[in-house]
Amino acid sequence: MKETETGIEITLEIVCGKWKGLILWKLLHENPMRFNQLRREIDGEISSRILSRELRKLTDDGLIERIDYEMVPPKVEYRITPYGKTTASFLASMNEWGLEHKRMSTSKKEMARLINKKTQDELC
Amino acid sequence: MKETETGIEITLEIVCGKWKGLILWKLLHENPMRFNQLRREIDGEISSRILSRELRKLTDDGLIERIDYEMVPPKVEYRITPYGKTTASFLASMNEWGLEHKRMSTSKKEMARLINKKTQDELC
DNA sequence: ACAAGTACTTACAATTTTGTTACTATTCTA
């Protein structure tokens, strides 16, 4: 009877939090990436400890893989797996929505007021 | 030079956490809803305190609105705003992804193994 | 008369997430 059981919970489990979505998004666009490279390129400065943790979570979930070249100084690459690549579907629409609503106004509340008002006007 | 600035952060700010995505998703499918009705219909049991908080956040962000009928016993309806409706775009793809990867396997890790392995085989 | 339902709120506590700082061993560069 329920045709709208929620896959959203499942997706949120993976992508939720401040960083995991961003990391996946980065790796979707530039595939193997090294640790510090990721650190630098993620906007908003992530600490190495946090990045390390998030990467491990993503690895445990099979979305990315860790390739350790076992050299000194260390070289480790992270690359998105085929499974990880499937997240592109929803990450792309999340990104689009975000960009759209950033372009239109800096303030979320302002934005909401505008859209809501506009549609109200149309109804009259 | 950057054409992949991230709207994802913005979207995550709104939809992140355990509940906000689910609440929006519910309201997208059954529009005005009362407080306890929402509480009952959200899988995984949300406490009234949490629901109340999440609803206020969504209201503050202009995604839903609160209609208080000012009667006793109290009757309050929550309905999604036009702005809130725009979230359907990404919520739908999140839902789809989640369902797909729930159907295919109960365990995320198992799932990852299968997909990753399959693609590897194809490459050989 | 009593329980249950309405939409919450308050006070408190546990849990999770996120962060900072300092440190490792080694190599390359100035």
Place this chain on the structure above:
DNA sequence: TAGAATAGTAACAAAATTGTAAGTACTTGT
């Protein structure tokens, strides 16, 4: 010879999120 870079980890702390229990004022049903 000093400093930077590599990919982290350990110890610790703050902040955010989520939760529980109890209560409000009133009505409806048994």
